[in-house]
Amino acid sequence: MRITELFDNGQFVVTAEVGPPKGIDASHVVEEAKEYLSGITAVNVTDNQSSVMRMGSLPACVMLKNAGLTPILQLTCRDRNRIALQSELLGAAALGIDNILCLTGDHTKMGDHPGAKPVFDLDSVSLLHTVCQLEKGVDLGGNELVGEAPKFAKGAVVSPCSDSVDAQLAKMERKVMAGAEYFQTQAVFDSEKFIQFMEKAKQFGKPVQLGVIIPKSAGMAKFMNKNVAGVHVPQEMIDALAADKERAKAGITGVEIAAKIIKECRPYCQGVHIMALGWEAKVPQLLELAGI
């Protein structure tokens, strides 16, 4: 099932994100997703996230699909050139994966193989364009595909709380030009900023899913503020996390913060995308608190 159909039906689409293991046994990823994420619409599978080498996104997507979930294949341009990316897309379609999220990807220097060659032959925009070409039955070299063409729900990302939001909006527009059909955002901790962003982004007419991270502790919040682009946790949230260490440790404060953001932003967006970062077990509670 392509998730664009649900957006078209006016459904508030909930997705969450899981990362494949650094190893060959993905059973715990699948088990956790089955237990905590089967109630939501779809599950993103990251592609060597943060440039840290792991099992590929596609095999993990297939495992989740076999377990009855709807996977979204994340595809970055960091590790593959246009030939490998197109080849991966054909393979995904052949295996029944029809939801994708196209990203440029973090730089190799950010990960656990900093000496690796960064590829970036394509970027998120030209990758989306490439997908549209394949859907027309032609590859990027202009050669015809044999047989049925693939069809995907084509997603992209945008960073609404970035301090260079104009450049982000310009890029978003290019992604729409290139064929993006829905957007998932970087984690939002400032509802006001997100709402202002949506005021400008709604002109593109594409569904946007609010990105949510459950803050685990004051330390994690401070770390993100210092190191993660486009993420800013306001001081009062950090104080709330620091005030009651027991509640924060149990996840209650973080879940409450995330639920509040979802409630405030819900009227302005078309779905929510949860980056649980290992706290998948808290997702059902979060959704209940947020009233979804």
Place this chain on the structure above:
Amino acid sequence: MLITELKAKETIASQLGSKVFVIFCHGCKEIRFPEKEADDLLEELTAAGKVTGSITTDYICDPDQLKLRLEKFAAAIEGADTILVASCGVGVQTVASMFESKKVVAACDTYALPGFQGVTPLEHDCKQCGECYLNLTGGICPLTACSKSLVNGQCGGCKDGKCEVDPGMECGWERIQKRLAQIGRLDALKAPIQIRNYATDVNI
């Protein structure tokens, strides 16, 4: 070593305003400059009544020297809305950063040739990619100013205006965004989708 080749006439024409000041750089001795084609172009533009002035010089990558040489053309430059620069990518970037309120148009694509490159510019860098993007980016090279050499806009990694890869470096696409806003050329961000052609890039 490098070679510059004039872009297609239509490509150049589509970038020009109504009044143009022209700068040709015959460059360092390692460079091949398309002299004849450039002269033809200048002739055509002059015949069309578009040219407010022109200079043929060398080493425009040296901003101090260039400033001195352009002094006597101040009125002609003032009267132009566009400055057309036929030089390598470094030269165009030098001019673009000197005239921040004018539209500076690159007339050439810069290709690499194996061997020694004559100048080592401090501020601007050109990878000699063979399909110059400066006309889409307000004269800031996206290949050298962006850590990922992105040609379709900013990635999600810009924090406090700095690049995720090197916090000591300003994000190239943040600079491009600001420059385009400053020169009233934000429409350049709606240009067709760009896909690099590595066949023109002999560095690969």
